[in-house]
Amino acid sequence: MKDLTTKKILFVICGGVSAYKSLETIRLFKKNNAEIKTILTKSAKEFVTPLSIASLSQGKVYDDLFNVENETEMDHIALSRWADVIVVAPATANTISKLSQGSSEDLASTVILASNKQVFLAPAMNVRMWEHPSTKDNLKNLKSFGYKFIGPVTGDMACGEYGEGKMSDPYDIFNEISIFLSSQFKNKKIKALVTAGPTNEYIDPVRFITNKSSGKQGYEIAKSLSRRGFNTTLISGPTSLKIDEDIKLIKVETAEEMFKATQKNLPTDIAVFSAAVADYKINKKSKDKIKKQENLNINLEQNIDILNYVSNHNSMRPKLVIGFAAETSDLDKNAISKLRNKNCDWIVANDVSKKNIGFESNYNEVTIHYKNTPNKKEKLSLKKKSEISEEIVDRIVNQIN
Numbered sequence: 001m002k003d004l005t006t007k008k009i010l011f012v013i014c015g016g017v018s019a020y021k022s023l024e025t026i027r028l029f030k031k032n033n034a035e036i037k038t039i040l041t042k043s044a045k046e047f048v049t050p051l052s053i054a055s056l057s058q059g060k061v062y063d064d065l066f067n068v069e070n071e072t073e074m075d076h077i078a079l080s081r082w083a084d085v086i087v088v089a090p091a092t093a094n095t096i097s098k099l100s101q102g103s104s105e106d107l108a109s110t111v112i113l114a115s116n117k118q119v120f121l122a123p124a125m126n127v128r129m130w131e132h133p134s135t136k137d138n139l140k141n142l143k144s145f146g147y148k149f150i151g152p153v154t155g156d157m158a159c160g161e162y163g164e165g166k167m168s169d170p171y172d173i174f175n176e177i178s179i180f181l182s183s184q185f186k187n188k189k190i191k192a193l194v195t196a197g198p199t200n201e202y203i204d205p206v207r208f209i210t211n212k213s214s215g216k217q218g219y220e221i222a223k224s225l226s227r228r229g230f231n232t233t234l235i236s237g238p239t240s241l242k243i244d245e246d247i248k249l250i251k252v253e254t255a256e257e258m259f260k261a262t263q264k265n266l267p268t269d270i271a272v273f274s275a276a277v278a279d280y281k282i283n284k285k286s287k288d289k290i291k292k293q294e295n296l297n298i299n300l301e302q303n304i305d306i307l308n309y310v311s312n313h314n315s316m317r318p319k320l321v322i323g324f325a326a327e328t329s330d331l332d333k334n335a336i337s338k339l340r341n342k343n344c345d346w347i348v349a350n351d352v353s354k355k356n357i358g359f360e361s362n363y364n365e366v367t368i369h370y371k372n373t374p375n376k377k378e379k380l381s382l383k384k385k386s387e388i389s390e391e392i393v394d395r396i397v398n399q400i401n
């Protein structure tokens with residue numbers, strides 16, 4: 001539950017199959033006490049009715065006809081000034097194109113053009129439309145105007161195709177906007193460092209030892225921190241993930257590189273170590289590709305423990321050091337012993353033997369243990385990694401304050 005009392009949200013609903021999801025999005029905002037007004041584009045009315053929106057939002061619903069008939073009550077400048085934030089969901093390819101051109105041919109585009117508020121767009125369209133170079137150009141344009149995007153996500157589409165272009169879940173839209181609205185750390189003076197993803201430890205120039213970390217959990221933590229206003233640096237092992245532009249991303253491959261990048265980015269106020277760093281590296285990496293042979297022995301030696309180093313680096317120890325523990329048995333016991341041995345303030349334990357959480361999955365379930373309150377443990381039940389991250393960052397915000 002987020003308290004959005006006094007927050008004013010102007011919704012713009014465009015004409016697309018996912019317009020029905022806006023009803024749920026509006027319901028979430030209303031449940032959290034936000035004040036809502038809505039603009040329906042002409043084609044949006046083919047998918048949702050003004051009456052259903054008005055009933056759910058308990059606020060006014062505007063359309064182009066209303067504008068023509070009653071310009072004084074529906075002054076587009078006043079409406080854009082009224083809002084704390086404008087949310088366009090779904091944002092169709094057509095509306096994205098109009099906004100990119102600075103068009104003012106209907107009420108929605110006119111209000112947005114006249115606005116001095118943060119505009120969020122939740123795109124929804126067919127994968128080919130999303131991937132089309134003209135849409136990409138429009139996105140670049142809108143980003144350069146400072147508009148922010150939520151999604152789209154990848155999945156099955158209403159048209160029967162599969163790919164990127166689906167509108168984000170109502171909860172994710174609600175979450176992103178409410179974080180923006182209640183963000184307390186706008187000044188970006190508090191530094192946060194996050195490690196994420198796997199490391200590759202090379203045997204020869206083309207082969208390496210790695211693990212199944214996708215980086216998802218760490219990237220979500222970095223995103224949550226950045227959205228709350230923390231000045232965030234993400235040190236990432238090899239992943240295919242993308243990250244928001246306002247996060248400083250440092251890409252590394254080996255544990256040694258991750259260590260050096262971490263050292264370079266100290267001091268920091270907060271450090272979260274979610275990377276699955278290889279405990280071992282190859283003792284003597286072969287210069288050339290190793291030829292096929294009957295038996296091959298590889299000697300391993302320990303990598304430096306980055307978390308341990310930072311936790312015990314007295315002069316530059318962050319105010320808050322958070323480790324992760326990836327366990328396959330005795331979750332609590334092993335996590336608590338890592339909390340002690342690595343001298344971190346909190347440890348976030350997850351059971352990586354379960355297929356639906358931990359490595360690669362979009363979901364996780366974690367238990368947090370605290371150094372200063374050894375009897376306290378908090379379980380965050382199964383949910384999306386983005387939600388787990390939000391809950392961890394909620395705790396970070398409380399601790400830092």
Ligand code: PMT
Nearest residue numbers: 213214215216217273276277305306307324325326359360
């Ligand atoms: O990336 P995803 O697919 O989203 O999966 C998420 C995750 C399972 C990788 C993540 O939730 C997680 O558990 N990360 C920690 C993985 C890990 O390596 O745990 P560990 O128990 O081996 O290490 C304990 C802590 O020491 C971790 O904070 C780790 O980052 C740190 N460490 C370990 C070894 C080392 N050489 N340097 C370190 O800093």
